[in-house]
Amino acid sequence: MTRVQIxxxxxxxxxxxxxxxLLVHYLRDVLGKTGTNVGCDTSNCGACTVHLDGRSVxxxxxxxxxxxxxxxxTVEGLAERPDDESGWHPLQKAFHTEHGLQCGxxxxxxxxxxxxxxxxxxxxxxxxxxxxxEGNLCRCTGYVNIVKAVQTAAAEMRGDKxxxxx
Amino acid sequence: xxxxDNPPTKNVGVTRLRKEDAHLVTGxxxxxxxxxxxxxxxxxxxxxxxxxxxxxxxxxxxxxxxxGVVAAFTGADLADNWAAGLPCAWPxxxxxxxxxxxxIATDEVRYVGxxxxxxxxxxxxxxxxxIEFVEVDYEPLxxxxxxxxxxAEGSPLADTTSASNKSFxxxxxDGEIDDAFAGAAHVTTRRFLQQRxxxxxxxxxxxxxxxxxxxxxYTLWSATQVPHILRLMLALTCGxxxxxxxxxxxxxxxxxGSKLNVYAEEAVALVLARKLGKxxxxxxxxxxxxxxxxxxxxxxxxxxIAFNEDHTIRGLKVELHADMGAYLQLVTPGxxxxxxxxxxxxxxxxxxxxxxxxxxxxxxxTDAYRGAGRPEATYAIERLMDEAAHELGVEPFELREKNWIxxxxxxxxxxxxxxxxxxxxxxxxxxxxxxxxxxxLRAEQQRRRDAGDSVQLGLGISTFTExxxxxxxxxxxxxxxxxxxxxxxxxxxxxxxxVEVVTGTSPHGQGHVTSWSQIAADALGVAYxxxxxRHGDTSVAxxxxxxxxxxxxxxxxxxxxxxxxxxxxxxxxxxxxxxxxSEDDIEFDSGTFSVKGSPDAxxxxxxxxLAVFAAHDYPEDMEPxxxxxxxxxxxxxxYPHGTHLCAVEVDTETGHVEILRYVxxxxxxxxxxxQIVEGQVHGGLAQGIAQALYEEAIYxxxxxxxxxxLLDYYVPGAPDLPHFITDRxxxxxxxxxxxxxxxxxxxTIASTPAVINAVVDALRPMxxxxxxxxxxxxxVWNAMQAxxxxxxxx
Ligand code: FES
Ligand code: FES
Numbered sequence: 002m003t004r005v006q007i008x009x010x011x012x013x014x015x016x017x018x019x020x021x022x023l024l025v026h027y028l029r030d031v032l033g034k035t036g037t038n039v040g041c042d043t044s045n046c047g048a049c050t051v052h053l054d055g056r057s058v059x060x061x062x063x064x065x066x067x068x069x070x071x072x073x074x075t076v077e078g079l080a081e082r083p084d085d086e087s088g089w090h091p092l093q094k095a096f097h098t099e100h101g102l103q104c105g106x107x108x109x110x111x112x113x114x115x116x117x118x119x120x121x122x123x124x125x126x127x128x129x130x131x132x133x134x135e136g137n138l139c140r141c142t143g144y145v146n147i148v149k150a151v152q153t154a155a156a157e158m159r160g161d162k163x164x165x166x167x
Numbered sequence: 168x169x170x171x172d173n174p175p176t177k178n179v180g181v182t183r184l185r186k187e188d189a190h191l192v193t194g195x196x197x198x199x200x201x202x203x204x205x206x207x208x209x210x211x212x213x214x215x216x217x218x219x220x221x222x223x224x225x226x227x228x229x230x231x232x233x234x235g236v237v238a239a240f241t242g243a244d245l246a247d248n249w250a251a252g253l254p255c256a257w258p259x260x261x262x263x264x265x266x267x268x269x270x271i272a273t274d275e276v277r278y279v280g281x282x283x284x285x286x287x288x289x290x291x292x293x294x295x296x297x298i299e300f301v302e303v304d305y306e307p308l309x310x311x312x313x314x315x316x317x318x319a320e321g322s323p324l325a326d327t328t329s330a331s332n333k334s335f336x337x338x339x340x341d342g343e344i345d346d347a348f349a350g351a352a353h354v355t356t357r358r359f360l361q362q363r364x365x366x367x368x369x370x371x372x373x374x375x376x377x378x379x380x381x382x383x384x385y386t387l388w389s390a391t392q393v394p395h396i397l398r399l400m401l402a403l404t405c406g407x408x409x410x411x412x413x414x415x416x417x418x419x420x421x422x423x424g425s426k427l428n429v430y431a432e433e434a435v436a437l438v439l440a441r442k443l444g445k446x447x448x449x450x451x452x453x454x455x456x457x458x459x460x461x462x463x464x465x466x467x468x469x470x471x472i473a474f475n476e477d478h479t480i481r482g483l484k485v486e487l488h489a490d491m492g493a494y495l496q497l498v499t500p501g502x503x504x505x506x507x508x509x510x511x512x513x514x515x516x517x518x519x520x521x522x523x524x525x526x527x528x529x530x531x532x533t534d535a536y537r538g539a540g541r542p543e544a545t546y547a548i549e550r551l552m553d554e555a556a557h558e559l560g561v562e563p564f565e566l567r568e569k570n571w572i573x574x575x576x577x578x579x580x581x582x583x584x585x586x587x588x589x590x591x592x593x594x595x596x597x598x599x600x601x602x603x604x605x606x607x608l609r610a611e612q613q614r615r616r617d618a619g620d621s622v623q624l625g626l627g628i629s630t631f632t633e634x635x636x637x638x639x640x641x642x643x644x645x646x647x648x649x650x651x652x653x654x655x656x657x658x659x660x661x662x663x664x665x666v667e668v669v670t671g672t673s674p675h676g677q678g679h680v681t682s683w684s685q686i687a688a689d690a691l692g693v694a695y696x697x698x699x700x701r702h703g704d705t706s707v708a709x710x711x712x713x714x715x716x717x718x719x720x721x722x723x724x725x726x727x728x729x730x731x732x733x734x735x736x737x738x739x740x741x742x743x744x745x746x747x748x749s750e751d752d753i754e755f756d757s758g759t760f761s762v763k764g765s766p767d768a769x770x771x772x773x774x775x776x777l778a779v780f781a782a783h784d785y786p787e788d789m790e791p792x793x794x795x796x797x798x799x800x801x802x803x804x805x806y807p808h809g810t811h812l813c814a815v816e817v818d819t820e821t822g823h824v825e826i827l828r829y830v831x832x833x834x835x836x837x838x839x840x841x842q843i844v845e846g847q848v849h850g851g852l853a854q855g856i857a858q859a860l861y862e863e864a865i866y867x868x869x870x871x872x873x874x875x876x877l878l879d880y881y882v883p884g885a886p887d888l889p890h891f892i893t894d895r896x897x898x899x900x901x902x903x904x905x906x907x908x909x910x911x912x913x914x915t916i917a918s919t920p921a922v923i924n925a926v927v928d929a930l931r932p933m934x935x936x937x938x939x940x941x942x943x944x945x946x947v948w949n950a951m952q953a954x955x956x957x958x959x960x961x
Contacts (some may be wrong), residue, residue: 019292021292022292029200029201030210030291033203034194035194035196035198035200035427036193036194036195036196037194038196038369038370038420039200039371039692040369040370040371040453041450041452041876041877042453042454042876043453043454043876043877043878045876045877045878045882046369046453046877048282053306069471075194076192076193076194077193079193079194080193080666083193083194083195084189084193086189086490089192089193092201092505093192093193096188097185097188097189097190097192097361098184099185099844100184100185100842100845100846102188102191102192103421103676103677103678103846103850104368104370104418104419104420104421104675104676105187105188105191105192105196105420105676106198106368106369106370106417106420106421107369108191108192109194110674112192121342127890130885131884131885132885132886133888134884134885134887135884136884136887137884137885138369138877138882138884139369139512139848139885140368140423140850140853140882141367141368141369141421141676141846142846142850142853143850143851143852143853143888143891143914144853144884144885144888145844145849145890145891146849147885148885148890
């Protein structure tokens with residue numbers, strides 16, 4: 002067992018863990034932060050995407066011990082006020098308004114991957130969004146509305162005037 | 168019954184942002200794997216690495232020594248716990264063969280992934296470690312992999328206890344089929360292959376079962392589409408009285424048919440919770456799921472179509488070989504049978520013969536995957552129409568138009584004996600062609616052909632209809648299905664005027680909470696925000712037939728509407744009583760009851776709710792309650808239809824296919840929430856295109872699954888799919904008061920043939936007349952080479 006200190010969504014956590022424990026299981030099973038999902042065992046689906054020191058990673062490919070001393074951000078910490086729509090992150094709002102989710106299982110990873118994409122490229126075109134999210138699978142939406150949501154959020158984050166239909 | 172022409176609409180028909188989203192986008196979710204129960208133990212299964220073998224010995228003793236292990240059981244250890252094998256609810260023929268399917272095999276394993284033992288440990292890591300210590304001696308048996316070889320004389324048996332590899336032959340003949348072919352001016356004959364698919368809902372399957380605590384009941388949470396069916400079937404399989412089992416489908420991350428089942432692991436969880444008196448959890452790994460969760464499709468389709476001189480269809484013969492896999496799961500044999508009603512599609516003909524052979528192989532069982540039997544049928548007939556048009560030397564649209572049911576001919580009794588109530592194929596097609604710029608693209612295609620461009624353009628058409636809203640119970644009965652197709656809803660009027668709607672449908676991404684709120688809000692004249700929808704828990708929604716087959720809105724939404732109508736009928740009585748008027752004089756509009764001719768005499772549904780709660784003053788001939796239930800059984804299926812057009816570029820040097828433009832015009836009748844509808848179409852298109860271009864579950868000749876994980880089973884990501892242009896035409900359904908037809912499967916059904924027709928169209932000048940799906944660069948390349956070897960087109 003190894004002691005790790007990981008800041009998760011701004012909160013300091015400290016636990017004894019097995020060396021082989023995956024970061025995603027540290028989040029879900031040790032801390033009870035079940036907002037981040039697991040969709041595969043081959044690092045293909047991206048459902049588990051979180052930010053590690055500001056960059057998106059698939060948390061099923063990182064060991065908890067590798068994250069020792071790091072900052073992890075998950076979808077649960079993204080909103081200023083998760084229980085009030087006006088306190089949501091622009092990506093959370095846009096996934097909602099553009100219907101970028103159905104079952105929602107891919108959504109936490111999709112949103113975290115998109116947040117990283119927008120930090121690199123604040124104004125991606127359709128092609129760039131599609132390729133930027135290539136590591137994240139969605140089986141429900143066919144991706145069209147995910148692309149729209151990411152672009153809508155990008156516009157809001159850039160401070161452009163956003164027109165939300167619906 | 169007819170749809171209202173102008174329903175008093177405020178919510179129905181307009182986009183309301185989904186109520187479901189708030190917890191999903193903020194990570195405050197409750198999927199089954201997230202459920203914690205005090206003292207929870209974890210299960211891991213030992214699975215056969217062989218497609219077919221005798222199980223000579225299973226020894227769990229070393230596993231029991233491992234850290235954290237609490238118990239371990241072989242199939243034999245648990246054999247006495249089953250009251251019955253895992254159920255198949257659809258015995259399609261009286262003599263259908265169905266091997267006994269124990270949740271854990273005892274002496275013979277029949278596919279890679281068949282479970283032979285289960286280990287129970289304190290953590291999931293410990294359980295996963297310990298299964299490595301279970302010793303199993305397998306004596307390999309020959310694997311049956313190919314369906315046609317399986318039926319040949321002397322074939323090895325997929326199940327050594329059975330007489331043959333045939334499960335059933337099911338046949339339906341309508342009209343004089345021999346005459347139709349004897350007198351034909353032209354006959355087109357083709358064989359098409361429906362490859363095997365792995366549904367791949369992004370949430371893996373998961374189950375938690377807790378033994379009785381404060382109530383005398385087991386609680387079982389499952390990532391399922393069918394909590395009600397599961398409750399009944401698990402009760403029967405495990406010998407637990409039905410009233411002592413509560414099944415909950417919490418947040419469920421997609422299903423597409425793969426969670427429309429009664430699975431071994433669910434039964435094992437219940438039996439072990441009983442045996443150990445402890446709560447247990449199992450969540451599949453994706454690779455485990457590729458073996459242990461049902462697969463879809465997998466048919467060999469032989470078709471012949473006979474034409475008259477004037478290109479009208481005389482008759483169609485269909486012979487299917489459908490791969491059941493090693494066992495019959497919940498509706499395995501029924502899936503291909505649904506095709507019996509759909510191969511004739513939107514076309515008129517005088518005769519139709521349909522024969523289906525269900526065949527056992529040593530592979531994962533197949534079952535319903537998005538569309539279930541209808542995509543397979545649509546693919547074959549729409550491919551066949553293109554091939555026939557080519558042989559007859561006419562435009563593919565011309566042949567379709569000549570043969571489809573004209574809009575003025577509805578309602579139309581088809582050759583298969585079901586009545587299409589409404590539709591307008593002309594309107595959908597005209598709209599699709601316009602959005603697509605069909606003529607412009609044809610011109611561009613010609614230009615590239617003339618120039619000998621290495622990147623050729625192909626245009627693919629698919630018209631389609633499907634039978635949705637499963638289903639009229641008497642029809643299911645006539646097809647030997649084990650249950651009905653009704654749906655249930657309750658509406659509870661709370662004293663404060665708020666409303667709870669309880670539905671028997673069980674959503675897993677479709678947005679029922681939003682859509683049902685819209686229906687109830689308008690029917691009751693209350694605010695959309697004042698409606699809450701409850702579902703997916705058998706102790707809350709006590710009755711239901713759950714969610715599959717594009718049935719939820721058509722049958723479940725219908726039930727919500729009828730339950731609301733009953734509330735209003737009761738409230739009208741109370742209003743008359745309170746306003747001292749005759750019931751006939753009470754008018755109801757948008758939540759307000761008023762007396763005809765005395766506009767000041769009025770009250771609201773909220774006031775009446777409170778008055779009935781207080782019960783100080785209500786009509787003598789009624790109970791003090793507005794609450795209402797409805798169980799509706801549809802009188803007919805609903806028949807969405809549409810026209811999809813796809814343009815592809817095919818690189819003739821590499822075989823690479825790229826979708827250039829995709830237009831889907833669907834007629835799904837009336838629409839409750841346009842945004843949700845569009846999302847359903849998008850998702851369906853993605854899955855249908857995935858079958859056309861990307862996905863295939865591959866077994867080698869030893870029955871080994873070569874696509875055992877997401878590394879080698881290619882599920883398309885965002886860069887692999889195009890933007891979709893979607894639109895609608897609208898002819899309301901007449902079989903339900905909402906006029907709705909269902910939308911869950913439409914995109915999947917039409918898109919596969921549209922894409923493949925486009926690819927074949929691009930390569931037709933090279934002599935290519937078919938492409939094996941998926942149309943991967945390799946399969947396209949092979950088709951081009953084969954055509955070349957044949958000397959090109961005739
Ligand atoms: S769970 Fe699939 S990539 Fe991490
Ligand atoms: S919304 Fe279901 S997988 Fe993306």
